[in-house]
Amino acid sequence: MIGADWLARARLASKCLPAIVVAATLLAVYPTLAQQAGAERWVGTWTTAPVGRPQNPPMPAPPGRPPIPQTPQRQSGPPAPAPFLHVNNQTLRQIVRVSIGGATLTPFEGAAYFTTVGEGKRQAVNQWIRRAPPTTG
Amino acid sequence: MDTTSAAYDGVIDFDAVTRDPAQPTRFLPLYDSGDHLHPSDAGYRAMADAIDLALFSSRPATTQAASR
Numbered sequence: 241m242i243g244a245d246w247l248a249r250a251r252l253a254s255k256c257l258p259a260i261v262v263a264a265t266l267l268a269v270y271p272t273l274a275q276q277a278g279a280e281r282w283v284g285t286w287t288t289a290p291v292g293r294p295q296n297p298p299m300p301a302p303p304g305r306p307p308i309p310q311t312p313q314r315q316s317g318p319p320a321p322a323p324f325l326h327v328n329n330q331t332l333r334q335i336v337r338v339s340i341g342g343a344t345l346t347p348f349e350g351a352a353y354f355t356t357v358g359e360g361k362r363q364a365v366n367q368w369i370r371r372a373p374p375t376t377g
Numbered sequence: 378m379d380t381t382s383a384a385y386d387g388v389i390d391f392d393a394v395t396r397d398p399a400q401p402t403r404f405l406p407l408y409d410s411g412d413h414l415h416p417s418d419a420g421y422r423a424m425a426d427a428i429d430l431a432l433f434s435s436r437p438a439t440t441q442a443a444s445r
Contacts, residue, residue, distance in 0.1 A: 344392035350413030
């Protein structure tokens with residue numbers, strides 16, 4: 241009977257083989273399909289809670305009832321990026337009260353990796369540190 | 378020490394302090410540790426002495442910031 245049982249299992253497997261192949265294929269491509277479907281959904285039906293002051297004041301909840309949740313606003317795309325903040329020395333000084341100091345680079349002729357090009361850069365940097373206009377900070 | 382940079386509230390000119398006046402692209406021999414790259418103990422002392430402690434006062438506006 242062991243031989244008959246083995247034969248029955250082989251026949252069952254051969255009949256199920258196409259289904260197994262289809263299932264394996266779906267599992268293999270599922271992450272890609274899911275990612276694409278998610279991206280389309282995100283672009284087309286993306287919603288978010290209102291940012292900033294809402295157009296209408298929130299509806300007050302009846303006495304003794306929990307507050308009514310606000311309906312998210314439907315948007316056609318991702319949220320607008322935050323305003324670009326250009327942080328320079330002046331901006332930094334306005335955000336926090338700090339003092340910004342600079343120190344020049346010391347000479348290094350005679351060192352193993354000294355080059356005239358490097359020396360030129362050192363002098364240029366030092367000159368910038370000593371006399372840089374504030375708008376470039 | 379130069380403290381007149383427009384970009385900074387204060388500038389410490391380590392270059393001017395440590396360079397050899399006869400060869401400005403080199404350390405003063407007294408301030409050279411030997412590798413021509415790092416200061417000697419005397420060099421570090423000279424650099425430390427070049428720092429105006431007024432730069433760290435609570436009113437740095439008395440230096441560069443006040444002139445802008």
